[in-house]
Amino acid sequence: MSDSSAEERPSKNFLEEIIDKDLAEGRHSSILTRFPPEPNGYLHIGHAKSISVNFGLAAKYNGATNLRFDDTNPVTESTEYVDSIKNDVKWLGYQWKDEFYASDYFENLFEFAIKLIRDGNAYVDDSTSEEIAKLKGTPTSAGSDSPYRSRTPEENEDLFRRMRAGEFPDGSRIVRAKIDMTSPNMLMRDPVIYRIKHVHHHRTDDKWCIYPTYDFAHGQSDAIENITHSICTLEFMSHREVYNWFIEKLDLFPSQQYEFARLNISYTIMSKRKLLQLVTENHVDGWDDPRMPTLSGLRRRGYTPKSIREFCSRIGVAKRDNLIDVSLLEFCAREDLNKISERRMVVFDPVKVVITNWPEGQVEQLSSENNPEDASTGDRSVPFSREIYIERDDFMEDAPKKYFRLSPGKSVRLKSAYIITCEDFKKDENGTVTEIHCTYHPDSRSGSDTSGIKAKGTLHWVSIDHAIPVEIRDYDRLFTSENLADEEGDFLEYINPDSLNVIQKAYAEPALAEDVPGHHYQFMRKGYYYADKTSSKDKLVFNQTVGLRDTWAKINK
RNA sequence: UGCCCGGUCGUCUAAGGGUAGGACAGCGGUUUUUGGUACCGUAUGUGGGGGUUCGAAUCCUCCCCGGGCAACCA
Numbered sequence: 001m002s003d004s005s006a007e008e009r010p011s012k013n014f015l016e017e018i019i020d021k022d023l024a025e026g027r028h029s030s031i032l033t034r035f036p037p038e039p040n041g042y043l044h045i046g047h048a049k050s051i052s053v054n055f056g057l058a059a060k061y062n063g064a065t066n067l068r069f070d071d072t073n074p075v076t077e078s079t080e081y082v083d084s085i086k087n088d089v090k091w092l093g094y095q096w097k098d099e100f101y102a103s104d105y106f107e108n109l110f111e112f113a114i115k116l117i118r119d120g121n122a123y124v125d126d127s128t129s130e131e132i133a134k135l136k137g138t139p140t141s142a143g144s145d146s147p148y149r150s151r152t153p154e155e156n157e158d159l160f161r162r163m164r165a166g167e168f169p170d171g172s173r174i175v176r177a178k179i180d181m182t183s184p185n186m187l188m189r190d191p192v193i194y195r196i197k198h199v200h201h202h203r204t205d206d207k208w209c210i211y212p213t214y215d216f217a218h219g220q221s222d223a224i225e226n227i228t229h230s231i232c233t234l235e236f237m238s239h240r241e242v243y244n245w246f247i248e249k250l251d252l253f254p255s256q257q258y259e260f261a262r263l264n265i266s267y268t269i270m271s272k273r274k275l276l277q278l279v280t281e282n283h284v285d286g287w288d289d290p291r292m293p294t295l296s297g298l299r300r301r302g303y304t305p306k307s308i309r310e311f312c313s314r315i316g317v318a319k320r321d322n323l324i325d326v327s328l329l330e331f332c333a334r335e336d337l338n339k340i341s342e343r344r345m346v347v348f349d350p351v352k353v354v355i356t357n358w359p360e361g362q363v364e365q366l367s368s369e370n371n372p373e374d375a376s377t378g379d380r381s382v383p384f385s386r387e388i389y390i391e392r393d394d395f396m397e398d399a400p401k402k403y404f405r406l407s408p409g410k411s412v413r414l415k416s417a418y419i420i421t422c423e424d425f426k427k428d429e430n431g432t433v434t435e436i437h438c439t440y441h442p443d444s445r446s447g448s449d450t451s452g453i454k455a456k457g458t459l460h461w462v463s464i465d466h467a468i469p470v471e472i473r474d475y476d477r478l479f480t481s482e483n484l485a486d487e488e489g490d491f492l493e494y495i496n497p498d499s500l501n502v503i504q505k506a507y508a509e510p511a512l513a514e515d516v517p518g519h520h521y522q523f524m525r526k527g528y529y530y531a532d533k534t535s536s537k538d539k540l541v542f543n544q545t546v547g548l549r550d551t552w553a554k555i556n557k
Numbered sequence: 558u559g560c561c562c563g564g565u566c567g568u569c570u571a572a573g574g575g576u577a578g579g580a581c582a583g584c585g586g587u588u589u590u591u592g593g594u595a596c597c598g599u600a601u602g603u604g605g606g607g608g609u610u611c612g613a614a615u616c617c618u619c620c621c622c623g624g625g626c627a628a629c630c631a
Contacts, residue, residue, distance in 0.1 A: 011571050011579095038631050073630060129629060138627055140559040174629055184560040186627050195629035214631050237562060238626050259562085261624095266568085272631090314580065316570045318563095321624055325568050328581050338594060345591095373594070404592080413590050446590065458590045525591050552592040 031063035052312035223252035302530025302545030404456035
């Protein structure tokens with residue numbers, strides 16, 4: 001293909017091609033999509049993909065997207081979830097056109113069912129769920145008709161109205177669409193469209209004791225709203241036939257369903273049921289535990305909406321099953337964070353360094369840039385004194401050739417400060433280094449270095465007298481298996497016991513005490529960090545969003 | 558083994574009969590007062606067999622592999 005034709009037809013995903021065609025052929029003049037969460041859990045990054053697809057497509061084609069809660073099963077749903085979902089969608093940066101609930105349509109849906117019944121397209125079945133399951137057949141063998149299938153429309157309507165009136169107990173009767181018990185599609189074998197549940201609904205209170213099923217509610221809700229493209233995940237593929245059947249029999253707006261492959265990420269789970277289990281069984285600290293793939297978890301961990309949107313755009317949309325490498329998510333986080341994070345120095349595992357030729361009691365305020373990627377963030381002042389902390393990792397008694405940090409006789413640059421040379425060190429009886437003695441080179445001050453000394457390594461550090469204690473929470477993947485779907489047995493067996501590593505007392509430069517909520521930081525040579533929701537002036541707590549790429553760790557392996 | 562989907566670098570995703578490209582991951586460099594960033598370079602792929610065609614990832618066919626479907630969940 002030539003360059004010019006590539007410009008004429010930039011690569012599009014299959015949904016964009018469908019929309020192009022629909023628009024070109026005049027099927028629709030504009031598009032309307034919807035994001036239809038069930039309010040029975042918190043949104044996770046898989047939902048972010050769906051949100052990105054639905055809202056992204058609408059934005060691209062100058063259409064709009066409705067937020068519609070699929071609240072047809074009051075047993076598991078609640079307003080807590082509704083609120084968190086709305087909050088998460090907004091946080092991601094999307095704005096819906098209208099906010100609807102499937103429960104807004106309960107009256108319409110009831111009338112639709114009446115019409116089906118009157119047309120001989122639905123009937124009330126008194127069978128038990130076991131009996132229904134038995135007559136349903138199997139994927140390889142046809143089902144057979146229920147003994148109640150031939151009731152008259154009059155009898156069916158009477159029974160259905162009495163179901164609504166609360167005359168019958170839960171499970172005693174259901175309404176089924178009369179389609180085809182021999183269909184190769186199991187879902188077409190007279191699917192249940194209404195069931196009796198004498199339960200309180202978070203929006204309609206106790207008005208209803210019968211509730212429509214997903215199959216009876218979703219397509220009709222789409223049609224009522226004039227949704228042009230109803231985009232869902234692959235597992236709903238075989239529901240499409242049912243979806244179309246209702247729209248046809250009820251003569252509604254011809255919404256069309258399209259399916260894409262849901263997001264899977266290595267080393268994580270995306271099942272709401274399993275996520276809920278992690279929460280209820282306290283394997284994690286709530287839905288917003290920073291290790292959770294929930295949007296609230298990612299937010300608490302310090303992921304930005306932008307990085308998540310970028311991730312969703314990079315993974316693409318297609319119909320084949322996929323397992324996205326978690327490193328792509330991390331890449332997207334670093335890419336954004338690198339540009340917006342202010343740098344700070346924090347020593348996680350300190351070892352004391354004494355600058356023997358620095359006068360006792362003398363403090364020099366040095367200047368350090370807040371963000372080398374963004375000069376507009378200016379500089380901050382960092383105090384330097386005779387006694388400082390550096391990372392224990394940054395000193396080695398016997399250093400290999402390629403180690404260019406501190407070791408006896410070697411020199412390093414202290415970031416934004418001076419070059420120091422290691423003259424001596426002390427160890428305790430266990431062989432642990434307790435103190436390192438160095439001399440500094442007065443003419444090597446950062447920015448005005450005339451020493452001519454070449455230091456290969458640069459270390460972060462904090463002045464002991466000025467250091468403030470902070471708690472650091474480092475995270476690793478929540479699971480030890482790359483692809484949980486491939487594993488046999490309980491997914492809980494694959495929980496990574498080392499997914500949380502708390503450093504109770506790390507030492508930070510004083511500038512960090514002025515932490516502003518919502519600020520993202522890069523702790524130099526460590527990673528990106530974000531204040532936890534529990535962080536306070538009295539006790540600063542930071543969550544690791546993602547570590548810096550660590551080439552040295554790789555070499556060292 | 559009934560029906561429905563799907564199979565392109567390790568992982569995602571393009572190429573719509575005409576040079577298999579991009580990203581992440583990997584590897585190797587350059588720059589660097591973060592072993593970060595940035596930049597440069599590099600290896601790896603069309604599940605298989607038959608066809609159609611001057612030419613096939615693309616069309617046909619058979620096979621293989623993966624996923625979904627038997628909730629009064631969504």
